[in-house]
Amino acid sequence: MQYEQAQSMSVVYNLGLATRVPLGEGRTFTVGERTVAVFRTRSGALLATQAECPHQRGPLADGLLGGNVLVCPLHGYKFDIKTGLAVGHACGSLKTYTVELSDREEILLRVEDS
Amino acid sequence: MKKEKLVVIGNGMAGARLVEELLARGGAAHFDIVMFGDEPYGNYNRILLSGVLAGTHDPRDIFINPLSWYQEKGVTLHAGVRVERIDGRQKLVHGAGGITEHYDKLVIATGSSAFVPPLVGLKNESGQYKEGVFVFRTLDDCTAITQHAAKAKKAVVIGGGLLGLEAARGLLELGLEVHVVHLKGHLMELQLDAKGGAILQRTLEGMGLHVHLKKNSRELLGHERVNGLLFDDGSSLACDLVVISAGIRPNVELAREAGIHVERGIVVGDDLRAPNEQDIYALGECAQHRGRVYGLVAPLWEQAQVLAERLSGRNPQALYTGSQVSTKLKVMGIELAVMGAQEVTGEQDEEVTYMDATQGIYKKLIIRDQRLVGAILLGDTSSAPNLLSAFGRGTQVPESRSELLFPSMGEASTPSVLQLPDTAQVCNCNGVSKQNILEAVSKGHRTLKKLCDATRAGTGCGSCKKDVQALLENAVGDNSVEDPSAHYYVPGVPLAKAELVAEIKARGLRSVSAVFEALADGREDVASKTGLASLLKTLWGKDYEDERDARFINDRVHANIQRDATFSVIPRIFGGVTSPAQLRQIADVAERHNVKMVKITGGQRIDLLGIPKEKLPEVWRELGMPSGHGYAKSFRTCKTCVGSEFCRYGLGDSTALGIAIEKRFQGLESPHKMKLATAGCPRNCSEATTKDVGAVAIGGDRWEIYVGGAAGSRVRKGDILCVVDSHEDVLKLMGRFMQYYREHGKYLERTHDFVERVGIDKLRRLLVEDEEKLAARLDADIQAAVDAFVDPWEEAMRPHHPSQFTHTLPMESEASGSVARPVTAEA
Ligand SMILES: Cc1cc2nc3c(=O)[nH]c(=O)nc-3n(C[C@H](O)[C@H](O)[C@H](O)COP(=O)(O)OP(=O)(O)OC[C@H]3O[C@@H](n4cnc5c(N)ncnc54)[C@H](O)[C@@H]3O)c2cc1C
Ligand code: SF4
Ligand code: FES
Numbered sequence: 001m002q003y004e005q006a007q008s009m010s011v012v013y014n015l016g017l018a019t020r021v022p023l024g025e026g027r028t029f030t031v032g033e034r035t036v037a038v039f040r041t042r043s044g045a046l047l048a049t050q051a052e053c054p055h056q057r058g059p060l061a062d063g064l065l066g067g068n069v070l071v072c073p074l075h076g077y078k079f080d081i082k083t084g085l086a087v088g089h090a091c092g093s094l095k096t097y098t099v100e101l102s103d104r105e106e107i108l109l110r111v112e113d114s
Numbered sequence: 115m116k117k118e119k120l121v122v123i124g125n126g127m128a129g130a131r132l133v134e135e136l137l138a139r140g141g142a143a144h145f146d147i148v149m150f151g152d153e154p155y156g157n158y159n160r161i162l163l164s165g166v167l168a169g170t171h172d173p174r175d176i177f178i179n180p181l182s183w184y185q186e187k188g189v190t191l192h193a194g195v196r197v198e199r200i201d202g203r204q205k206l207v208h209g210a211g212g213i214t215e216h217y218d219k220l221v222i223a224t225g226s227s228a229f230v231p232p233l234v235g236l237k238n239e240s241g242q243y244k245e246g247v248f249v250f251r252t253l254d255d256c257t258a259i260t261q262h263a264a265k266a267k268k269a270v271v272i273g274g275g276l277l278g279l280e281a282a283r284g285l286l287e288l289g290l291e292v293h294v295v296h297l298k299g300h301l302m303e304l305q306l307d308a309k310g311g312a313i314l315q316r317t318l319e320g321m322g323l324h325v326h327l328k329k330n331s332r333e334l335l336g337h338e339r340v341n342g343l344l345f346d347d348g349s350s351l352a353c354d355l356v357v358i359s360a361g362i363r364p365n366v367e368l369a370r371e372a373g374i375h376v377e378r379g380i381v382v383g384d385d386l387r388a389p390n391e392q393d394i395y396a397l398g399e400c401a402q403h404r405g406r407v408y409g410l411v412a413p414l415w416e417q418a419q420v421l422a423e424r425l426s427g428r429n430p431q432a433l434y435t436g437s438q439v440s441t442k443l444k445v446m447g448i449e450l451a452v453m454g455a456q457e458v459t460g461e462q463d464e465e466v467t468y469m470d471a472t473q474g475i476y477k478k479l480i481i482r483d484q485r486l487v488g489a490i491l492l493g494d495t496s497s498a499p500n501l502l503s504a505f506g507r508g509t510q511v512p513e514s515r516s517e518l519l520f521p522s523m524g525e526a527s528t529p530s531v532l533q534l535p536d537t538a539q540v541c542n543c544n545g546v547s548k549q550n551i552l553e554a555v556s557k558g559h560r561t562l563k564k565l566c567d568a569t570r571a572g573t574g575c576g577s578c579k580k581d582v583q584a585l586l587e588n589a590v591g592d593n594s595v596e597d598p599s600a601h602y603y604v605p606g607v608p609l610a611k612a613e614l615v616a617e618i619k620a621r622g623l624r625s626v627s628a629v630f631e632a633l634a635d636g637r638e639d640v641a642s643k644t645g646l647a648s649l650l651k652t653l654w655g656k657d658y659e660d661e662r663d664a665r666f667i668n669d670r671v672h673a674n675i676q677r678d679a680t681f682s683v684i685p686r687i688f689g690g691v692t693s694p695a696q697l698r699q700i701a702d703v704a705e706r707h708n709v710k711m712v713k714i715t716g717g718q719r720i721d722l723l724g725i726p727k728e729k730l731p732e733v734w735r736e737l738g739m740p741s742g743h744g745y746a747k748s749f750r751t752c753k754t755c756v757g758s759e760f761c762r763y764g765l766g767d768s769t770a771l772g773i774a775i776e777k778r779f780q781g782l783e784s785p786h787k788m789k790l791a792t793a794g795c796p797r798n799c800s801e802a803t804t805k806d807v808g809a810v811a812i813g814g815d816r817w818e819i820y821v822g823g824a825a826g827s828r829v830r831k832g833d834i835l836c837v838v839d840s841h842e843d844v845l846k847l848m849g850r851f852m853q854y855y856r857e858h859g860k861y862l863e864r865t866h867d868f869v870e871r872v873g874i875d876k877l878r879r880l881l882v883e884d885e886e887k888l889a890a891r892l893d894a895d896i897q898a899a900v901d902a903f904v905d906p907w908e909e910a911m912r913p914h915h916p917s918q919f920t921h922t923l924p925m926e927s928e929a930s931g932s933v934a935r936p937v938t939a940e941a
Contacts, residue, residue: 067637071640073667
C-alpha cells in the first residue's frame with residue numbers, strides 16, 4: 001500500500017526525445033541520485049517505474065511488457081506496470097512515476113520530493 | 115441499505131479464507147471489508163513455507179491471493195500494518211502509523227507466533243536476536259534463514275516437532291550439517307508414540323540428520339552472532355545457525371488488552387463470537403473453542419465457512435461444533451497420517467501394531483468396540499483413506515485386522531477415491547471433500563484446471579491431483595471436456611497451433627502486434643509475445659516483420675543475461691574444434707575486457723561471462739567469430755567426439771559430420787532449444803543418444819539418427835528415427851525432423867516431449883517412409899530457413915536501434931538538444 005504524502009515537492013525532469021526508448025521496450029535513466037525505468041508502449045504511451053526488481057535487482061527495463069503487465073527478465077516475476085502492484089508473488093510492489101510526453105515529443109518525468 | 119463495515123485483523127490463512135468465503139456468499143453486498151495484515155504481502159499458504167525453505171517451492175508459487183486480488187475484490191488491505199489496539203467501546207481499531215478504522219463487526223484472526231523459551235544469551239546488546247538465530251513462522255523468516263544459511267555450515271534446530279523437522283529438512287537441502295535438539299524422549303510426541311518416534315528418528319538419521327533427545331537448551335553462545343548452544347547437562351554443540359521451533363503461542367495480547375475473555379486462546383462459542391462481545395469474533399489459531407486451540411489448517415477452513423454463513427446472512431444460525439483432527443502430513447518427505455487417540459486408554463481398547471524398522475514403516479491402530487478410535491501410519495500411508503473414512507464415520511471395522519493395515523491383502527483393496535464416501539476429504543491442504551468436487555463438476559467445471567481452481571483441490575501440495583482427475587473422469591465419462599486452452603499455442607490467442615498458423619497465413623499477419631490486433635481483439639498479452647515472435651519468424655523467414663519488443667532480452671542483444679544484469683558471450687566453435695590462433699584471439703579479448711570468468715561449457719564452447727550490455731558489440735567485433743546462439747530458442751550446438759580420424763575405436767568421422775551439421779543449422783529458430791551431438795561409435799562419448807537430435811556411427815558408413823533425447827531436468831534416451839548411410843543423409847533426415855518440429859512443436863516444448871506426444875512410429879511414417887508425401891516440402895522449407903540465416907552479431911556493425919545496447923541512458927539528450935534538468939518544481 002502506498003500512502004500519499006501530504007506535503008511533497010515534485011520536480012519534473014526532461015529526459016529527451018521519446019524515441020530514445022524503442023517502441024514497446026524500456027530503458028533505464030539516471031535521474032539525479034536515482035535510476036528509473038521508462039517504457040514506451042506500442043501505442044506510444046509512456047510509463048515509468050523504479051529501475052530494479054525488488055526480487056533480486058533484475059534490470060526491469062530489459063523486461064517484457066505487454067498490456068498492463070511487466071515481466072522481469074531474471075526470474076519472470078510480474079508487476080502491474082500502471083499501479084506497480086505485484087502480480088502473484090511476494091516481492092513487493094514497484095514504485096511508479098508519473099511520466100508524460102511534451103509537445104515536442106520529449107519525456108517529462110515527475111519525481112516527488114527533492 | 116447502508117453497508118456495514120467489517121474489519122478483519124490478520125491476513126493469514128484464516129482471515130483471508132474467511133473473506134473469500136464471505137465474498138463467495140455475496141458478502142460484498144453487506145459489508146465494506148477492511149483487513150489489517152502485519153506481513154507486507156497478500157495472502158500465502160503458510161504450509162508450503164517448508165517447501166520454500168527446502169527450495170522445492172518458489173516463494174511466488176505459494177501465494178493464494180496477491181495484492182492485486184484485494185484491489186479487484188474491493189477489499190481494503192492495510193498490508194504491513196500491525197494493529198496496536200482495539201477500542202471496543204468506540205468500535206475502533208488502531209493500527210501502526212496512525213491508521214484507524216471504525217468497525218461494525220470485528221474479526222480477530224491473528225494466528226500464533228513461535229514460542230521462544232527464555233534462553234540465556236538469546237539477544238545481543240542492542241536487544242535483537244543474535245545474528246544467526248531465527249524462528250520459523252513467516253515468509254520473511256524463511257528468507258532470512260535462507261540468506262544466513264548461504265554462509266553457514268552447521269545448524270541446530272531447537273525442537274523436534276513437526277515444524278522443527280520441516281525446518282531441519284530445509285536446512286539439509288541447503289547443504290548444512292543439521293542437528294535437531296529435542297526436550298522430550300522421542301520426536302514428534304504430539305503425533306507419535308515412542309515406537310513411532312524411534313522409527314522416524316532412524317529414518318531421518320539415515321538421511322543425514324543428527325538427533326539429540328532429552329536435551330534442555332540453556333544458553334546461546336557467541337557475542338554478536340551465535341556460535342554454539344549450551345545444554346543443562348553441561349554439554350554443548352558448536353553451530354552458526356539456530357532455528358527455534360519450540361512450539362507456538364496464540365496471539366492474544368490485543369484481545370486481552372481490549373478486555374475480551376482470553377484463556378489459552380480467545381474464547382469463542384459455537385457461533386465463533388466472543389461471549390461477552392456483541393460484534394467481535396475470532397477464528398484460526400488464535401481462537402479457543404470448547405477448550406481447544408487448533409494448530410492445523412483443516413479446522414480453520416470449517417470455522418471460516420461457518421462464520422461466513424453467519425455474517426453473510428445465508429445461514430445466521432450456522433454453528434461450529436469442533437473439528438475431528440486427523441492429518442496426513444509429510445515430514446521431511448516421509449508420509450505420516452495420524453488420527454484420534456495415540457495410546458490405548460483402558461482394557462476395552464485393542465491395539466494393533468506393525469513395525470518394519472529397516473523400511474521405516476510403523477502402523478498402529480486403536481480399536482474400541484469394533485470401531486477405529488485412533489491410528490498412526492508412518493512411512494506407508496496407503497491405507498490412510500480407508501482408515502480416515504472409518505474413523506470419520508465411526509463404522510465397524512472388518513474382523514481381519516491385517517486387512518486394515520494392509521489394504522491389498524483383503525478383498526477390499528485400497529478403495530480408490532471413487533469408492534470413498536462422498537464426505538471423505540480428498541484435498542487435505544484445502545479441506546475439499548469428494549462431494550465438493552462432484553458438485554463443482556456438475557456445475558460445469560469440467561476440466562482439471564477449472565475444477566481445481568473452483569474447489570481449490572490440488573492447489574496446495576498437489577498430491578491429490580490424480581484423485582481429482584479420477585473423480586472428474588468418472589463423473590463425466592466420455593463427456594469430459596478437454597480444456598481447450600491447454601491446446602492454445604500461446605495463452606493470449608485462443609487457437610491451437612495448426613489453426614493459428616492457418617489464420618496467420620490466410621490473413622498475411624507478419625508481426626506480433628498484427629496477430630494481437632487480428633486474433634485477440636487487440637489485447638496484447640505479455641506471456642504470448644515471445645512465442646508468437648518465434649512462430650512468425652519460422653513462418654515468414656526474411657519477410658517477418660520484426661518487432662524487437664516481442665523478443666526476450668537475450669534475443670534483443672544476442673547474449674545471455676546473468677544474475678547481475680551483465681551478459682555471457684559464447685562465440686561459435688563449429689563442432690567444438692578450435693585452433694591455437696582462435697584460442698589466442700579469445701584469450702586476448704578476454705584479457706582486454708577483464709572478463710570476470712572464462713568457462714568451457716558443456717557444449718564444447720568457451721563462455722566469456724560478465725560482459726556489460728554496452729560492451730557486447732565491441733567484444734563481438736574483436737572476437738571476429740559468429741554467434742554461438744547460447745541464449746536463443748534455436749539450434750545451439752553440435753557436440754562431437756574425436757571420431758575415426760584419431761580415435762582407435764572410431765567407426766565414422768564424427769567431427770567432420772558435427773562441423774557440417776553446425777554450419778548448416780546454426781541459429782535455426784525452433785520452439786525450444788536444440789542441442790545436438792555426433793558420436794563416432796556406440797561408446798557414445800559425446801552422449802549423442804540423449805540429445806535432441808544425435809547421430810551415432812555404427813560402421814560401414816552407417817549412422818543411427820536419434821531424436822527426442824534429453825539429459826537435463828529430465829533424462830530420456832532418444833528414439834532411433836532411422837539408420838542412414840552417408841553424411842548427406844544424416845543432414846537431410848535431421849533437417850526434415852527439425853522442420854517438422856518447428857512446424858508442429860508447441861512453444862517451449864522440447865523435442866523429448868514432442869517426440870512422445872507425436873509418437874516415434876508416426877514420425878517414422880511421415881519423415882522416413884514419407885507416407886503423406888511431406889518430405890520434399892519439408893526439405894525445401896528447411897533449405898529456405900538455412901538460406902535465410904544471418905549472423906545476429908552483425909548488429910555489432912549495424913545496430914537495430916541507436917540504444918539497442920544501451921543499459922543506462924544519461925539524462926542529457928543529445929537528440930533534441932534539450933536538457934534533462936528540472937523543468938518545474940512545485941510544492
Ligand atoms: C512452516 C509451517 C508449516 C506448517 N505445516 C502445516 C501442515 O502441513 N498442515 C497443517 O494443517 N498446518 C500446518 N501449519 C500450520 C498452519 O500454517 C496454521 O494452522 C495456519 O496458518 C493458522 O492460520 P491463522 O490464520 O490462524 O494464522 P496465521 O496464518 O499465522 O495468520 C495470522 C496473521 O495475522 C497477522 N497478525 C498477527 N497479529 C496481528 C496484528 N496485531 N495486526 C495485524 N496483523 C496481525 C500475522 O502477521 C499473520 O499474517 C504449518 C505452519 C508453519 C509455520
Ligand atoms: S564415441 Fe567412439 S569414436 Fe567417439 S571418441 Fe568415443 S570411442 Fe571414440
Ligand atoms: S530479480 Fe526480478 S524476478 Fe528475480
